[in-house]
Amino acid sequence: MTHTAEAVMSLPTISREYRTQGDGYQNLKLQSATLSKPKGTEVTVKIHAVSLQFRDLMVSKGIYPQQKWDIVPCSDGAGEIVALGEEVKGWKIGDRVCPNFALDHIHGDVTEDIKLTGLGGHIDGVLREYINVPVHSLVRIPEYLSYEEGSTLPCAAxxxxxxxxxxxxxxxxxxxxxxxxxxxxxxxxxxxxxxxxxxxxxxxxxxxxxxxxxxxxxxxxxxxxxxxxxxxxxxxxxxxxxxxxxxxxxxxxxxxxxxxxxxxxxxxxxxxxxxxxxxxxxxxxxxxxxxxxxILIGSVKQFEDMNRLLTARQIRPVVDKVFSFEQATEAYAYLESQHHVGKVVIKLA
Ligand SMILES: NC(=O)c1ccc[n+]([C@@H]2O[C@H](COP(=O)([O-])OP(=O)(O)OC[C@H]3O[C@@H](n4cnc5c(N)ncnc54)[C@H](OP(=O)(O)O)[C@@H]3O)[C@@H](O)[C@H]2O)c1
The missing domain is CATH 3.40.50.720 (NAD(P)-binding Rossmann-like Domain)
Structure with a gap:
């Protein structure tokens, strides 16, 4: 059996996730969902930290343009690869990564189709323990940053x-x-x-x-x-x-x-x-x-360029407060209060 196959076999089959139906973050539901194995060029990422955006408040209230109803919220997650699809090349288990905000925004300008791949608004997002994403959406987290810090990069940074x-x-x-x-x-x-x-x-x-x-x-x-x-x-x-x-x-x-x-x-x-x-x-x-x-966020290419600047200047994201996965609604309430400076983060693993 290959290393990859072993890793896939040991993957949990259940992943806890939050869902919102646009009726307020107070009604976020924590539930268990089936975790499928990554297919083809997908990887499974174990989410370690999620950072919140103003947009997440809007999605939770059902007022974000073109949003999907009944959705796993949040766009900004940082985690490690725990399983690789059979066709994945250039990535390995244990790599520390963020999926890009819009999974298909690889370079160049946004298009309508690309826009509709935005995590936690148009498609299921990252406020969950595991996520399968296409490998083309991945960006490595700079080594000097923690997962909590890394989770602040995809949207705000x-x-x-x-x-x-x-x-x-x-x-x-x-x-x-x-x-x-x-x-x-x-x-x-x-x-x-x-x-x-x-x-x-x-x-x-x-x-x-x-x-x-x-x-x-x-x-x-x-x-x-x-x-x-x-x-x-x-x-x-x-x-x-x-x-x-x-x-x-x-x-x-x-x-x-x-x-x-x-x-x-x-x-x-x-x-x-x-x-x-x-x-x-x-x-x-x-x-x-x-x-x-x-401006509509940015591309994988820009994300990589940004990480070079972060690393060159050893810039540390300003993380105001970290909440546990079970405290997700409190994290939303704290963001809404606008008492924060910089970022509000939810820590999972
Ligand atoms: N276009 C895009 O690609 C993109 C990407 C990310 C975010 N956004 C948008 O950008 C905005 C900020 O997002 P965020 O996640 O950074 O929000 P955030 O962390 O929730 O920041 C909110 C902050 O806005 C400041 N604020 C409120 N009213 C203000 C006013 N009248 N004048 C100046 N500052 C005011 C407050 O800071 P003080 O208490 O210091 O005043 C407040 O803490 C949101 O509207 C979001 O939807 C757009």
Missing amino acids: LTAYNACLGPVPLKGGDYVLVLGTGGVSIFAAQFALASGAIVIVTSSSDEKLQVAKKLGVQHTINYKKNVKWDEEVLNITGGRGVDHIIEVGGPNTILKSINAVRYAGWIHIIGFVSGGDNGIPVTLAILKTIIFRG
């Missing part, structure tokens, strides 16, 4: 990397404005600092801004105390405006972001945590020749 170092990377000396101190934002601050930018972070909390300062962020603004934070950004930049904005706020922050960006600057349209329902003011954006860049 890669989105931030794509914004800061995507098709038109920021340059050393650029000003980068980061809104808030959530998962995407803190990674963006880390990547921008590592690339020589001057970083301005806004937050609702002075305590959270202290965490950003400890990471090396040069300027901070409390947007609750200073509602004209856009004017403060212009002051900091001598009236010029910033080169890049990590726009996770959406409708309620976009007008101020447009004021705070330099002419022909980049607003990386990423999220909508600030709420509100006014449309994006396209005309004003055109008049200021701003490039509005919609």
Whole structure:
């Protein structure tokens, strides 16, 4: 019997998993499901840690665009390969990996078909003990990172990397404005600092801004105390405006972001945590020749590039709190409270 065949034989046949039916994370159900053997070019990954996103709150409420109902939630998992399909080459049992957010986004641009391979929204995700995934979706976790840290990479880190170092990377000396101190934002601050930018972070909390300062962020603004934070950004930049904005706020922050960006600057349209329902003011954006860049996570290729930067600079993800698998609903509640800085993680194995 081959090594692979032995490993497959010793695989459990049952895997515990959470499911949501879009009726709130409070109603997440923990249940047992049959675990099949990996076929062809699939591998079985034993999940060690899962990190939560703002998106996971939306999926749990049933308000994520095109989401599947009755789904295993969560996109961001880190684990080890425990079984290989017969056709898998180049990977071995024990390799530490993350599946990419969209399993089929290998390189290049997103397409409708690729988008619909997004874990934990369109297809069953990673909040479970074992998952079978195609080998083309796998990215190795940098050796110096734990599983908990590795689990923060597929969505928040890669989105931030794509914004800061995507098709038109920021340059050393650029000003980068980061809104808030959530998962995407803190990674963006880390990547921008590592690339020589001057970083301005806004937050609702002075305590959270202290965490950003400890990471090396040069300027901070409390947007609750200073509602004209856009004017403060212009002051900091001598009236010029910033080169890049990590726009996770959406409708309620976009007008101020447009004021705070330099002419022909980049607003990386990423999220909508600030709420509100006014449309994006396209005309004003055109008049200021701003490039509005919609971003949908990133590719395996970009994930690999990002890991080289992480490793070169030994950047450590900021993990705020770790919950056990059985405490998953508490982890969701903590994320929803927005008391966190950086990432909220669920530890399994
Ligand atoms: N397009 C993509 O590819 C992509 C990928 C990942 C995430 N996203 C989106 O990006 C957004 C952030 O996701 P996340 O997972 O990083 O969220 P998160 O960790 O839950 O972060 C939420 C943080 O947003 C900040 N915030 C709330 N209201 C704000 C406001 N008015 N102005 C500035 N900051 C505000 C708060 O930080 P403070 O308390 O410090 O203010 C809060 O802690 C979400 O809308 C998510 O859906 C998009």
